[in-house]
Amino acid sequence: MNRLKKFLKGRPLRWVFWHPHQGLWNWDLVRIVSKVLPIDLIRKFIIGSIIFLDTSVLWIRAFARRIRKLGLASLFIKEKLPTNIPILYLDVGTHKEAKELSLMVNKILPRFSNNFQAYGFEASKELFNFAKEKFKNKKNITLIQAALCQTPPKDGKICLYKDSREGFANSLFREQYSEHEYVKALRLSDWLKEEDIKLSRKISLLRMNIEGAEYDVVLDLVNNGVAKHIDGYYGMWDDVSKNSVELDKKFRTFLRNNGVFPFTFNGRDFVSCLRLKCIEYDISTTIRDGFRRLLLNGSHLNFEND
Incomplete structure (x- = not known):
């Protein structure tokens, strides 16, 4: 039992069976299975089954979200959308x-609109340069090297602590990392104002995977009246729980109280085509719900049909 407590590092035991962010397919359960099942074939089968079950639950959630937002009939009747609805990602x-960004701009968003604009934020200069090269010929994609936070320092720079795993765990909070760099700090609500981006006239989607800074970004959006204009939130947002179980509890309560319910969309989801289809299905729900909002708000946009 002591070994298990040491393994969990303060995380509740119940999280092994259902993590509040990662679900059934969580890293603690996968690590335990990997340790107790030395036979490779059996281990892969069990982990594969866990992923399948978790994906099935994800589909149930996606169906429930569609019914709640669009009504029961939306499960069977596909509403035809104009081809030029304005979408901000x-x-x-x-x-x-930039796998998620690439999937969105190359496959998912073009299926719904020819009038979308995507912005990608990456704090690390090295990783930013890689991503920028990947999208250098894309006119409707803008990449920005900056770290998003709630309160940028006076000099506009913030310390990014860098890990040794190709930057997968770069963070504003993990001071134990020996390597770091100072990067531009932005508050998302300020940036939206500076760019004169009016979310009320667009369908807006926000995906985040920023190693615990999600809390700061959502705090900024809620406190400055921006959160209510974002139609869909995406990402696992589990990194706050890695930094502090108590802070994560406050984070989840804050999200719930402000009607922010993120839907997974992270690198690990790419191991399953079924999960990616589920994510696309939920994005479709968000876009359709956002289109209804534009119409109800009396938007003066001119929409074109196929």
């Missing part, structure tokens, strides 16, 4: 591969 924490 913000991808915060692109990393060098």
Whole structure:
């Protein structure tokens, strides 16, 4: 039992069976299975089964979200959308591969609109340069090297602590990392104002994977009246729980009280085509719900049909 407590590092035992962010397919359960099942074939089968079950639960959640937002009939009837609906996609924490951003701008968003704009934020200069090269010929994608936070320092720079795993765990909070760099700090609500981006006239999607800074960003959006204009939030947002279980409890309560319910969309989801289809399905729900909002708000945009 003591070994298990040491392994969990203060995380509740119940999280092994259902993590509040990662679900059934969580890293603690996977590590335990990997340790107790030395036979490779059996281990892969068990972990694969865990992923399948977790994905099934994810689909149930996606169906429930669609019914709640669009009604029961939306499960069977696909509403035809105009081809020029304005969509804004913000991808915060692109990393060098920018897999999520790439999937969105190359496959998912073009299926719904020819009028979308995507912005990718990456704090690390090295990772930013990799991502920038990947999208250098894309006109509707803008990459920004900056770290998003709630209160930028007076000099506009913030310390980014860098890990040794190709930057996968770069963070504003993990001071135990010996390597660091100072990067531009932005508050997302300020940036939206400076860019004159009016979320009320767009369908807005926000995905984040920024190693615990998600809390700061959502605090900023809520406190400055921006959160209510974002139609869909995406990402696992589990990194706050890695830094502090108590802080994560406050984070989840804050999200719930402000009606922010993120849907997973991270690098690990790419191991399963079924998960990616589920994520696309939920994004479709968000876009359709956002389109209804534009119409209800009396938007003066001119929409075109196929």
